[in-house]
Amino acid sequence: MRSLKKPSVIPGFGLSLGFAAFYASLIVFIPLAALFAKAFTLTWSQFWDTVLHPQALASYRLSLGAAFIGACINLVFGFIVAWVLVRYHFFGKKIVDALVDLPFALPTAVAGIALTTLYAPQGWIGQWLTPFDIRVAYTPLGVIVALTFIGLPFVVRTVQPVLEELEKEIEEAAASLGASRWHTFRRILLPALLPALLTGFALSFARAVGEYGSVVFISGNMPFKTEITPLLIVTKLEQYNYAGAAALAVVLLVFSFVLLLLINMLQHWNSKRAGG
Amino acid sequence: MLIKNLKKSLLVLALGVSAGAATLAHAEVKLLNVSYDPTRELYAEFNKAFSAHYQTTEKEKVTVSQSHGGSGKQARSVIDGLAADVVTLALAYDIDALHDEAKLIPEDWQSRLPNNSSPYTSTIVFVVRKGNPKNIKDWDDLVKPGIQVITPNPKTSGGARWNYLAAWAYAKKAYGSDDKAREFVSQLYKNVPVLDSGARGSTTTFAQRQLGDVFLSWENEAFLIEKEFGAGKFEVIVPSLSILAEPPVTVVDKNVEKNGTRKVAEAYLKFLYSKEGQEIAGKNFYRPRDPEVAAKFAKVFPEVKLVTIDEEFGGWRKAQTEHFSDGGVFDQIYKPGN
Numbered sequence: 001m002r003s004l005k006k007p008s009v010i011p012g013f014g015l016s017l018g019f020a021a022f023y024a025s026l027i028v029f030i031p032l033a034a035l036f037a038k039a040f041t042l043t044w045s046q047f048w049d050t051v052l053h054p055q056a057l058a059s060y061r062l063s064l065g066a067a068f069i070g071a072c073i074n075l076v077f078g079f080i081v082a083w084v085l086v087r088y089h090f091f092g093k094k095i096v097d098a099l100v101d102l103p104f105a106l107p108t109a110v111a112g113i114a115l116t117t118l119y120a121p122q123g124w125i126g127q128w129l130t131p132f133d134i135r136v137a138y139t140p141l142g143v144i145v146a147l148t149f150i151g152l153p154f155v156v157r158t159v160q161p162v163l164e165e166l167e168k169e170i171e172e173a174a175a176s177l178g179a180s181r182w183h184t185f186r187r188i189l190l191p192a193l194l195p196a197l198l199t200g201f202a203l204s205f206a207r208a209v210g211e212y213g214s215v216v217f218i219s220g221n222m223p224f225k226t227e228i229t230p231l232l233i234v235t236k237l238e239q240y241n242y243a244g245a246a247a248l249a250v251v252l253l254v255f256s257f258v259l260l261l262l263i264n265m266l267q268h269w270n271s272k273r274a275g276g
Numbered sequence: 277m278l279i280k281n282l283k284k285s286l287l288v289l290a291l292g293v294s295a296g297a298a299t300l301a302h303a304e305v306k307l308l309n310v311s312y313d314p315t316r317e318l319y320a321e322f323n324k325a326f327s328a329h330y331q332t333t334e335k336e337k338v339t340v341s342q343s344h345g346g347s348g349k350q351a352r353s354v355i356d357g358l359a360a361d362v363v364t365l366a367l368a369y370d371i372d373a374l375h376d377e378a379k380l381i382p383e384d385w386q387s388r389l390p391n392n393s394s395p396y397t398s399t400i401v402f403v404v405r406k407g408n409p410k411n412i413k414d415w416d417d418l419v420k421p422g423i424q425v426i427t428p429n430p431k432t433s434g435g436a437r438w439n440y441l442a443a444w445a446y447a448k449k450a451y452g453s454d455d456k457a458r459e460f461v462s463q464l465y466k467n468v469p470v471l472d473s474g475a476r477g478s479t480t481t482f483a484q485r486q487l488g489d490v491f492l493s494w495e496n497e498a499f500l501i502e503k504e505f506g507a508g509k510f511e512v513i514v515p516s517l518s519i520l521a522e523p524p525v526t527v528v529d530k531n532v533e534k535n536g537t538r539k540v541a542e543a544y545l546k547f548l549y550s551k552e553g554q555e556i557a558g559k560n561f562y563r564p565r566d567p568e569v570a571a572k573f574a575k576v577f578p579e580v581k582l583v584t585i586d587e588e589f590g591g592w593r594k595a596q597t598e599h600f601s602d603g604g605v606f607d608q609i610y611k612p613g614n
């Protein structure tokens with residue numbers, strides 16, 4: 001019987017699969033299962049009352065909306081940053097490259113305080129916006145700024161390696177065959193970059209949905225206006241309402257999961273189309 | 277045979293470990309005090325004094341570790357298993373939770389020590405900018421149009437609940453009814469541009485971001501602001517009436533029994549009530565309970581009419597459900613259309 005087993009290129013498949021499954025359950029599945037278990041200690045009506053409360057609905061709108069806008073901004077500007085870092089050589093490039101990772105490394109509370117200092121009405125940037133009646137700190141705009149900040153590295157770091165693999169010669173070939181710049185971008189570059197861009201977008205969005213530390217400082221936390229869902233989760237915890245907090249967390253989790261799933265399906269469809 | 281041997285060696289090991297633990301316990305006692313944010317300076321000084329005191333009276337060396345954070349978060353850590361020997365939190369509600377959620381302490385914990393188990397007190401005062409440009413004297417000035425009031429979110433900050441209740445108590449006394457008080461407090465929160473999640477966040481908003489005309493603050497924090505950001509930039513205004521904030525303390529029974537630290541934990545809390553402990557509280561801008569020590573600090577702490585949460589609101593549990601729990605008065609104030 002043994003001889004029938006196909007030898008794999010990499011040995012120890014069984015062992016590594018077992019380990020991967022064990023590790024994933026330990027780190028991801030068990031905590032998530034505990035979260036769901038806690039949420040469903042509530043009765044159905046309690047659960048729906050909690051997650052459909054008007055204040056909760058307002059907070060989803062802000063959390064998901066701001067995370068979406070932030071991810072869109074990152075999609076465009078993250079792509080440009082990645083492009084510049086890959087295609088051009090300039091003085092201080094290494095430093096800019098390292099700076100991109102800063103939002104990863106910085107404690108989120110520090111980021112929040114720094115952004116608030118800049119964008120508060122008396123802040124370095126805020127004072128120049130005040131005359132135009134543009135308020136950033138303590139408004140939904142401030143939430144978008146914070147979520148854009150923390151999400152940037154996700155797009156840059158996923159697009160960059162793919163872009164590095166793309167050879168310049170392909171674009172030159174396209175140009176020599178008479179393609180316009182726009183045409184080259186749309187038909188040659190974009191299809192190759194799309195999976196990476198989508199992944200970066202999804203990561204940036206998912207990270208932003210759950211972000212707490214940096215947002216609470218800049219948002220102002222006004223109920224129904226600038227209250228993000230993670231803050232609402234914390235207020236439930238302050239009342240020792242663990243189940244209520246878990247219920248809201250489940251909603252966020254489901255939203256993020258559906259989005260990630262949609263993007264994966266889009267990727268799949270895209271690669272099939274490109275392959276066919 | 278193998279199993280028998282294994283059992284034997286395990287037994288020996290266990291004996292060895294417990295013997296080691298026992299000698300260790302004799303050599304040095306460890307105590308963990310889980311506290312809230314603004315008590316850092318107070319307990320840094322107090323722990324040193326207590327160690328010295330215990331060394332001379334009991335001939336034992338004690339090392340006290342501190343943990344600080346938002347009061348509610350700290351209580352949850354203890355509920356979830358942080359082995360605190362004593363807790364010293366911002367309000368009784370958070371210590372009640374140790375009983376309600378995890379039965380770590382008996383229900384009547386607050387009657388075990390004198391003065392509602394609160395060895396020092398504080399109150400809520402106003403901090404305004406230098407020269408008091410908006411001429412803010414009392415609570416009535418906070419509801420005037422065009423005044424910006426800085427106070428944290430009472431849903432997430434224990435200190436902010438004292439602020440809210442102080443305003444309520446004033447309005448009830450001044451205008452005679454709970455309905456009027458509610459109107460007053462709603463009006464006050466209309467003047468609040470930002471609800472920071474914690475007291476230190478509000479301090480930054482007011483002192484560093486220059487936002488707002490008046491900041492509602494713990495008295496001890498108000499003194500710290502003067503110290504940190506330079507005297508002369510801010511002024512402390514004491515309103516005509518405020519609330520007696522009692523940050524209570526207790527031994528965590530389940531944990532001290534497990535750690536074998538009941539004796540030293542009780543001595544620790546008792547020392548808070550001693551002359552020396554009271555002096556340290558006073559020096560760190562908490563109002564001492566001891567009349568003699570309080571008299572020494574009379575110049576620091578202005579006299580102010582104080583109401584208590586028990587007489588005015590029927591205790592923390594009741595106040596919490598009525599005002600701050602989901603669907604309570606605070607939530608209703610912020611309902612759209614109100």
